[in-house]
Amino acid sequence: MFRFSSFLAPLKQLTYFFTEKSLTTCEKKMAYVIPIACFEARISGIPLSLRKSMHLKCNTCIFNISDQSFVKFYAIDKITFKKILKVVKPYVQVSALSHPIQLAAVFRYLVTGCSELAVAHDYRVRIESSMLAKILNRFIPLLQKLLCQATISIQMSRQQMQISSKNFWEKYKLPKVVACLVGTHIGIKKPAKDCSDFLNKKGYYSLNVMLVCNDNMEIIASDATFPGSCRDSVIWNRSRARELLSVTLNGHFILANSKYSQESFVLTPYKNAEIGTYQHTFNLRHAQARNMVEQTIEVLKNRFLCLQRGLKYEPSFCCMIVNVCCALHNLCGSQNLTITDEFQFEGDDNGQRERDEIAQSL
Structure with missing residues (x-):
């Protein structure tokens, strides 16, 4: 002292x-x-080498580090950062802090998952903790509005489904599969209202987030609006993604675990499959393919540690943070998908026959 x-x-x-x-x-x-x-x-x-970088209110100061360090600190490269900055800048009023510093503070919180006070004392984004709270409240809803719709799209063209189906076949020997469905819990602080709804089976408060991912580990659908006590299947049945996929997959399938119901476009594993049977072979390949979506969740949470360490905000704001992280995840490693064709698909017997045919052909 x-x-x-x-x-x-x-x-x-x-x-x-x-x-x-x-x-x-x-x-x-x-x-x-x-x-x-x-x-x-x-x-x-503060060491001399760091004190030289304390003049952070300059518009270009955060870019005065190597490309590798920039990705480490903010999860995205400089080019993507500048593109996002260009998009949000017209919607943010001029203040004492430059727009790059404010956006960097937001990304730094998402990447570290630290408390506001810890981020505020980061020498690259040295601002008051109260100011950081205001910045997050200003930028998170804005980023959700501007990024999520542009980067998260459940709609797939015929060509995109063919490419995804080909990749699943080459990797896992499962035909006509284009995506995987999964649910994951994101911890939050105890809500002020309806706290029992957010208490999950593991004993902590959370959001139960539904994700649909393609073969490139890109998130094509997300829903973080449901509390932790809600079951995965209930979220899926109420989701907009299910409604759209049920009429657009055109004979293709998505994979889901046994928590979900077998449907005409959803393939789940067989229950109590005996070793050596075609059902067991199908289950093995099904599990290998679904491991891809587990890896997607792992990459998402490792990239944005705030999702691992718990979000200390009200559920509605936590939902926005999750959506922004999913959008940034897609910007980091995937291309945006847009629909070029429309399809109609008529299913029968909840996909039992299709699953049997696929399993018997393995």
């Missing part, structure tokens, strides 16, 4: 220097600057 007495010695020395007539004017100025500089360095406790 800094002691005021440690500052008295340089001051006494400074007084002595000024009383010496033999000192030149330049020497007297240096005698004043050096003790004050030492005092500032001692009280801040």
Whole structure:
């Protein structure tokens, strides 16, 4: 801890220097600057190499690091950061903090998952904790509005489904599969209202987030609006994604675990399949293919540690944060998908026959 007495010695020395007539004017100025500089360095406790980067209100200061370091600090590269900055800038009012610094503070929170106070004392984004809270409240809804619709799309063209189906076949030997369905829990603080609804089976408060991912580990649908106590199948049955996929897959399928029901376009594993049977072979390949979506969740949560460490906000704001992280995840590693064709699909017997045919052909 800094002691005021440690500052008295340089001051006494400074007084002595000024009383010496033999000192030149330049020497007297240096005698004043050096003790004050030492005092500032001692009280801040920041190394010299880092103190040089403290002038962070400049528009370009956060870009004065290597590309590799930039990705490490903010999860995205400089080019993508600047593109996002260009999109959000017209919607953010001018303030004492530059737009790049404010956006960097948001990304830094998402990447580290630290409390607002810890992020506020990050030497690259050195702002007050109260200011950071205001920045998050301003930017998170804006990023959700501007990024999610552009980067998360459940609609797939015929060509996109053919490519995805081909990749699933080459990797896992499962035909006509284009995506995987899964649910994952994101921890949150105890809500002020209806807290029992958010208490999941594992004993902590969470959002039960539904995700649909394609073969490129891209999130093509997400729903973070349901509390942790809600079952995966209930979320799926109420989702817009299910409604759209039921009429657009055109004979293709998505994979889901046994928590979901077998449907005409949803393939689930067989129950109690005996070893050596075609049902067991199907289950093995089904599990291997679904491992892809588990890897997607792992990458998402490792990239944005705030999803691992728990979100200390009200559920509605936590939902926005999850959506923004999913959109940024797609920007980091995937291309946007748009629909070019429309399809209609008529199913029969909840896909039992299709699943049997696929399993018997393995």
